[in-house]
Amino acid sequence: MKTIDLAESSIRELNQALHDQAPECLEREFEVLNPKGQHNIACGIDQNLSVDIRGHAGYFCAGMNKKAHVVIHGNAGQGVAENMMSGTVRVKGDASQAAGATAQGGLLVIEGNAGARCGISMKGVDIVVKGDVGHMSCFMGQSGALVVCGDAGEALGDSLYEVHIFVKGEVKSLGADCVEKEMRQEHLEELTDLLNRAGVNEDPASFKRYGSARQLYNFKVDNASAY
Amino acid sequence: MCGIVGLYLKNPELESRIGELFKPMLIAMTDRGPDSAGFAIYGDEVGEGWVKLTLRHPAAEYDWETLATRLKTELQLELSWFQNASVAVFKVGAEEAALREWLSEEAPDVLILSVGQSIEILKEVGLPEKIADTFNLEGMKGSHIIGHTRMATESAVTMEGSHPFSTGMDLCLVHNGSLSNHNRLRENLKREGITFETQNDSEVAAGYLTWRLQQGDSLKEALEHALEDLDGFFTFTIGTRNGFAVMRDPIACKPAVLAETDDYVAMASEYQALTTLPGIENAKVWEPEPATFYVWERS
Numbered sequence: 001m002k003t004i005d006l007a008e009s010s011i012r013e014l015n016q017a018l019h020d021q022a023p024e025c026l027e028r029e030f031e032v033l034n035p036k037g038q039h040n041i042a043c044g045i046d047q048n049l050s051v052d053i054r055g056h057a058g059y060f061c062a063g064m065n066k067k068a069h070v071v072i073h074g075n076a077g078q079g080v081a082e083n084m085m086s087g088t089v090r091v092k093g094d095a096s097q098a099a100g101a102t103a104q105g106g107l108l109v110i111e112g113n114a115g116a117r118c119g120i121s122m123k124g125v126d127i128v129v130k131g132d133v134g135h136m137s138c139f140m141g142q143s144g145a146l147v148v149c150g151d152a153g154e155a156l157g158d159s160l161y162e163v164h165i166f167v168k169g170e171v172k173s174l175g176a177d178c179v180e181k182e183m184r185q186e187h188l189e190e191l192t193d194l195l196n197r198a199g200v201n202e203d204p205a206s207f208k209r210y211g212s213a214r215q216l217y218n219f220k221v222d223n224a225s226a227y
Numbered sequence: 228m229c230g231i232v233g234l235y236l237k238n239p240e241l242e243s244r245i246g247e248l249f250k251p252m253l254i255a256m257t258d259r260g261p262d263s264a265g266f267a268i269y270g271d272e273v274g275e276g277w278v279k280l281t282l283r284h285p286a287a288e289y290d291w292e293t294l295a296t297r298l299k300t301e302l303q304l305e306l307s308w309f310q311n312a313s314v315a316v317f318k319v320g321a322e323e324a325a326l327r328e329w330l331s332e333e334a335p336d337v338l339i340l341s342v343g344q345s346i347e348i349l350k351e352v353g354l355p356e357k358i359a360d361t362f363n364l365e366g367m368k369g370s371h372i373i374g375h376t377r378m379a380t381e382s383a384v385t386m387e388g389s390h391p392f393s394t395g396m397d398l399c400l401v402h403n404g405s406l407s408n409h410n411r412l413r414e415n416l417k418r419e420g421i422t423f424e425t426q427n428d429s430e431v432a433a434g435y436l437t438w439r440l441q442q443g444d445s446l447k448e449a450l451e452h453a454l455e456d457l458d459g460f461f462t463f464t465i466g467t468r469n470g471f472a473v474m475r476d477p478i479a480c481k482p483a484v485l486a487e488t489d490d491y492v493a494m495a496s497e498y499q500a501l502t503t504l505p506g507i508e509n510a511k512v513w514e515p516e517p518a519t520f521y522v523w524e525r526s
Contacts, residue, residue, distance in 0.1 A: 037498030056498050056512065075512055077498065078482065096482065096514055115514055116479050134479070135517065 001029040011040055018068075021047040037077065042070050045087075059096075062089045065106065078115075081108045084125055097134065100127045103144075109198045116153065119146045122163060128198035138163050139175065147194050149202050157210055165210040166191050168202060179213045228380075229390075229403040230256025231483070233373040233464045233494040234504075235471050235523050241490060242270065246367030248504060250359045252493070253374045255500040257355050259403075260376030263389035264358045265350020267399045267466045270369025272345045273318050278396075280317045280326065281340040281347045283386070291315040294334055302329060312361045314340065316347055323396065338387070338424070343397030345468050350375075350389045370525070373466045373494075375401035381409070382427040392433035395440050397468035402429035403496055404460035404481045412456070432457060436465070450474050450520045464494055470524030479517035486510040492523050 004014050014032060021027060025047050032053045035041055039058035042051050045068040053061070056074035065084040072080070075093035084103040091099075094112035101117070103125030110118075110127070116134035119127050119141055128147040135153035138146050141163030151169035158175020164187070165178075174180075183205075191204040232252040236242055245268070253264060273279045282291075295308050295317065305320035319326060323342050330337055341348035349362045355376045359365065375390035382388050391399040406412075409428035412435060417423070421434040435456065439449035446467060453463075454477070462481040465472040473494050475483055486493045486501050488510045495501050498512065515521055 036502040055508075058497065058499060075498070094513065097479070116517065135477075 001031055002027045003031045003033060005033040006036065006038060006041075007034040011038055014041065015043055018042060018045050018047075018049065018051070021045075021049055025049070035074070039077070042068075045070070048087075056093070065089060075112070076110075080110075081106070081125070084108065094131070100125050103127075105144075107197055109200075113150065119144075119163070122146070126194055126197070128194055128200055130200055132169070135172075136175070138165055138178075141165075145190065145194055147191065147198070147200075147207075149200060157212070159216060160212040162212060164190065166194075166207040167210065168207045171208075171210070174210065177213050177216045178210055181209045181211045183207070183209045228259045228378040230259030230376040230496045230500070231374070231401050231403050231462060231464050231494065232256055232376075232496070232500050233371070233401075233466075233471050233473070235371040235492045236490065237492065238490040239370075242370055243368050245270070245369045245372055246364045249367075249372050249374065250364045251503040252495060252500045253355045253359055253364070253376065255503070256374075256376040256496060259496055260378045261354055262379055262384045263350065263352040263377045263386070264355035264375060265348065265389050265391055266364065266372055266374035267341065267346055267348045267391040267401075268367055268369045268372045269345045269397070269466065269468065270367075271347075274344075277318060277320050277344065278323050278326065278342055279344060279347065280319065280342050281314050281349070282317060282330075283314045283338045283340055284336055285338075286336075287313060289337075294337070297333065298326075298329070301333075302326075311349065311363070313351065314349060314362075339393075341393045341399065342395075343468060345370075346393075346397045346399060346466065348391050348393060348399060350386060350391065352384055352386055352389065371466065371471055373399070373401055373464050373471055375403075381405050381429075382425060385425070388425045388427045388430075390429060391466065392427075392430050394433040394436040394465070397466075398436070398440070398446075399466045400429070400433045400436060401464050402432055403462045404476070406432060406457055406459035406461065408458040428459070432461065432463065446472065447520070447522070454518055462496070467524060469526075470522065472520055472522040473515055474520035475515055475517050477518040483515050484512060485515055485521065486512045 030051045035055045037058045043063040046066045049068040051070045053072045058077040060079045062070040063082045068087045071090045076091045076095045078096045079098045081089040082101040084106045086106045088107045090109045095110045095114045097115040098117045099114045100108045101120045104123045108127045110129045113131035114133045118133040118137040120139045122141045124144045126145045132150035138157045142161040145164040148167045152171045154172045155175035157178030308317045390401040406428040409431040461476045462483045
């Protein structure tokens, strides 16, 4: 295992060491010490690495991740795992706003709470939050799944495309075109799989499912007079 | 963009070190606000019937001694004062209104940065580190302190446009964000008798709170009204004589982090600014909720 102490090395040096593993992996396990809220830690990894970040991370931690398994042993700032392609990012504490923004694949697990706009414009990632999510979560979410074991803030799933949303607690309000849907057997199976992959022990039957009413997909000529 | 930092001490033993603890917090927010910086420190309180004013004059060589002597003789009052770089702190045995009236007539170029029993506001154009050194922040003592590093978006880079803004006796405000209805609000507040020094949107927020408090609102009520009447983006930190308050707008796109231990409560735009505080590794660290305010005050 290679240990990189950010009290001594720069973020660029850390990220370069991680990127150097892309063509040929010579070191599979990394430990990052003293992150101290710095931004852009472990961004742009393109290799099956295991990265443990010991402390709180700043903005965009593990952004653009491909294949790697990144664990933040603390809180994460804005945009954790933004535009992730594959792999796993796990936040042991809370995540700030826009967690998993635009992410296209992989699994993001937040063991604490996530702030506003969690999963904004997500495009295929699966996100599991053990705590609550803030307002406007899943805004314009296109595909993937968002699982919330706590409560969801205002305007959940506003202008939603095809993300599957599962919430166990209260939903403060649903956004435009987001509706509660029937939980069928196939959805219970999907949710069971998501919870198992995230290592979260919850009863899938206690969740409700939300999705797109698909009323905003196309322009309706009946509404022409409103413009 | 702008950066905000605040430190409120629960453990009085740390009061002699507040400047030393706070200086790295302010400097850590340089990349969020490199054009000007300032801070409001609370401590060295004057007694009942006295007020403390932080005064500034555009001329660096301004003769504060003469001003002090004139105040003493013409108004026949007790006074002590000291100079700190570009500002002077006057402690006067008098009412605020009488002092304001005299200063506006006899020394109209003197700007009153703060009035209260405890507060001193110190701010300048330049890098936060330079401003901390100019005012010897490191050596300062006090019970709590809030600061701001500015990256101007809505108005000019001037000392007057930098934060904190005074909002009344021992009250001040720092702001990260931008208000979209500040022009209309400023006109309305002018009609209510609130005066403004700049075209700055944050000064309007400060003026708004001043007006609400004059209307008899408590700080909590004034902040509730602010949530209704201020349109735009904001994270505010507000200094009071006994503590400080933090409030974010409902959209909450401007960042804020809070940390609490047995010794202190600290606030910053980014966690990076808190990493030098003692015991931060084991502090409770969390993000304040949108449209919610948090107040810490000693009784």
